Amino acid sequence: MVFCGRVNPITGALDWIEEDENYDYHQEIARSSYADMLHDKDRNKKYYQGIRAAVKRVKDRGEEAVVLDIGTGTGLLSMMALTAGADYCYAVEVFKPMADAATQIVKVNGFGDKIKVINKHSTEVTVGADGDMTRRANILITELFDTELIGEGALPSYEHAQHNLMQERWEAVPHRATIYAQVVESHKLWSWNKLLPMQLESGNLEPPYEMQSCPGAPSVCDVQLSQLNPRDFRPLSDILVVFRVDFSKQVSSSPASHIVNFTSLADGSAQVVLSWWDIDMDPEATIICSMKPSWLYPALHAAPWRDHWMQCVYFLPEEKKVTQGEEICLIANQDDYCVWYNMTNSRTADGSLTDSPACRCGAHITWNRARFGELNDQKRMDKYKEALKTILMPSSVCLCVSDSSLLPILAHSVGAAQVFTLEPSSLAHQLMDKILQTNNLKNKIHILQKSPDKVTAADLGERKVTALIGEPFFTTSLLPWHNLCFWYSRMALSEHLAKDCTVLPMSASLYVLAVEFKDLWRTRSPCGNCEGFDVSIMDEMIKKSLDFRESQEAEPHPLWEYPCRALSDPTKLLTFDFRKKIPTEEMKAEGSLSLVRSGVCHGVVLWMEYQLTEDISISTGLLQLSDETGSCQWYPHRKQGVYFFNYLWNLGLAPTDCHSSVTYNLMFNPQQGDIRMSFIPKS
Structure with missing residues (x-):
């Protein structure tokens, strides 16, 4: 047993917990997506059909079928290859617990003498008489993909394997991948990326310019698009083929840009790119495994469910007004791990690679997408506003305890005399300071960069707090009850609260x-x-x-x-x-x-x-x-x-x-x- 230090998300204290020395390993297994992948019958069926076809093509050339399976996991695809007639398989798995499991699984199924499990990253595998592989392979099977296709390092892994581990001519399963995209206008999705103006008692709360012009977070937003109502967005383009990767040819992991011209379908604001991919398991594209959302399937055809692969939402660096019939250029940029998009007039596109988006305003580092959506939820904020009206008076001294909350601004807007807010994080403090400065509230709402237990009477101007408010929301919270941190904060502040202090929520x-x-x-x-x-x-x-x-x-x-x-x-x-x-x-x-x-x-x-x-x-x-x-x-x-x-x-x-x-x-x-x-x- 070992002692692990963990910050308690409710109390905020550092707890020392006795755990089994294999705790992290067990958690990784428990939270893995292996069960989800193994239950994905559509994926499994398409992979087996593609493997069987690839083995046949090799055999028809009079060659032995030697398979390299990168990221074998349970060894399922390797066993499929042997069942389809392959002569030998090298199964590479970098995660040791899975490599050990795969070794046992292939033995239990009678393939122990035909499948060699190699517990290494594929880029460390060697070929030769004393190497991990005694010969190069001529069938490359992989399942290295994530929701973004290339986010798990598929391109550099392919590039290395094709150079170093494969024969001059090889078959690949999958054979190729195609990335699709659709440009849309969506207030719902855009509210996950930008702080929007909010209605107050006297005018709107405006986001700082730095937030409006910020290109946003570099990471893709992966989501089950099938659960998004098509009424929540307006298509401005057809579904576009952005780029393809042919795995039967030499793959490059070098950065590249892909230009796609399209004609706008309607007037609107281009804000978001919806994206997904298909993989063709054979050269003729008769065996296709698609990630498209359910609303693109025929009415009576159920979309296969999978959680290990979803769909992508990309936010454009800035929204762009377009008119129906306008010629537009969508530019997809990619490096060896990420994809990002830009949009311009088709006449000005030069195909040059642009930098990956990086947050400049601090909001996309401090808030996740769900938090953006929550702060932009006007109906929710109206409820808080109505509640604050019932408890605040012109004489109220109000203190807010919630991370990066707009409640202090609401409290001021309904007439509280003095408003304080706690922002222990320096980044969150800077962010809130920008919002207050933009809306001329910097001298009316006081930000204390302190945790509740460090607040002094001097910080509050020697006045007692008559209204303690919170959403509650804390960035350290994972489960719903973790936001009980508000209760512990209230106790830490007890000496600063008036006897008749109102607490919201009650x-x-x-x-x-x-x-x-x-x-x-x-x-x-x-x-x-x-x-x-x-x-x-x-x-x-x-x-x-x-x-x-x-x-x-x-x-x-x-x-x-x-x-x-x-x-x-x-x-x-x-x-x-x-x-x-x-x-x-x-x-x-x-x-x-x-x-x-x-x-x-x-x-x-x-x-x-x-x-x-x-x-x-x-x-x-x-x-x-x-x-x-x-x-x-x-x-x-x-x-x-x-x-x-x-x-x-x-x-x-x-x-x-x-x-x-x-x-x-x-x-x-x-x-x-x-x-x-x-x-x-x-x-």
Whole structure:
């Protein structure tokens, strides 16, 4: 056992936790996407068809089929190659636990003498009598792709392998990849990237120029575009072929730009590029594995679900007004790991590579996309504004405790005499300072670059705080209850609060709902037999990892991307009253959830609801529930907690209609700021 230092996201304290020395390894296995990939029948089927065709092409030339499988994972594709008639396979896997698992899996399936698992990065593999490979391969199989296609270093890996590990002529599976893009206008998506003007009591809150002109974050926004309503964007271009990569020819990882000219379909503001890719498994493109979103499939054709590959949202460096019929040039730039886009008039495009976007304003470093969306949610901010109107007076001394919050500005706009806000982070302090300066509020709202326990009476002008406010939101929070940090901050500030100090929100309540997921359960379901191969060793590894403390608890997921049905009614478990001191005794909740709808109960969802005032509340989870179907609408700007049942592993798949309730036992430990939980389905 070893001691690991971790910052407690609720209390803010550094906790020393005793963990197994293999803790990080078990967490990596538990959080991996291997189950998701193995359950992706469309992917597996297309890969096998492509492998079988490649082996046949080599055999038809009278050659032995020698396969190099880079990133073999469980060894599934290598075993497919041997089944398809390949003579030998070198399976390369850099992650040692997976390489060990692959070694066992290929032996269990009877391929131990025909598949050599090499635990190295492919660029370290050697060829020769004493090398890792005794001969070069003539079939290259890879699954090195991510949502962006090239984000896991596929291009340099291909480049090295083709130069050093392959024969002069080789077949590749997949054979080629095609990147697609569509330019759109979307207020919803754009609000994930820029701070937009916000309506106040007296005019608008305007974002600083540095934010408006900032090109944004360099990283792609990967998302389940299938869950985005097509009404949330307006297409300004057709679906465009941006570039292709032919894996049967020498690949280059050198930076490049790709010019695509198109005619604008409508008047609008070009803001966002939606993108995805297809891979052709054979030269004739008769076997295609596509990542396109569901709304591009025929009405009666269900899109294959996968979470290991999604779709991309790229934000243009600045929005550009276009008119219908205008000739426009979209420029895709790529290096060996990333893609980024620019747009210009087709007559001025010169094809030169532009620099990758980098945040200059600090906002894209401080806030993630969901936080941008939350700050731009006018309906949500209106609720806070109405709540603040009921508690603030001209004489109020207001202190805000939330990271990078606009509540201090709302408090000032409704008439608070003095407003203070805590921003312990220097970057967040600079960011808020820019916003205040742009809106002539710098002398009216005071930013304290301090944690709550470091605030002094002098910082507050020797005045007591009469209104303590928060959203609450903290950048260190992963799970919904981590924002109970607000309660601990309130206790740290106790000596500075007036006796009749109003606290907003008044309280927070933890809710739970038993659900049936449409697809998300696949990431936690065992594979056992996959495409005719025994991969149960992988199941055992993941099950063992899930037995570790942290993996038995809830996981954060943005459920607006993952549809589910409610099988129970939403139930309040615990209420935390911020107007009172944190209790010294543990808070407990025990009981059961009755399942009022039939279905497969995969687990429960947990979220927080905040009571701002007696009449105004905010939910960070369930927004709407259909009584008839049980379909759920989830708050899109926060992640909800998902607790999967372990019986998915005990029984293989959750049995239908065999449970009538879910018993629960939760315990909140005030000293540790931790919630321990147990949920068990009962017949």
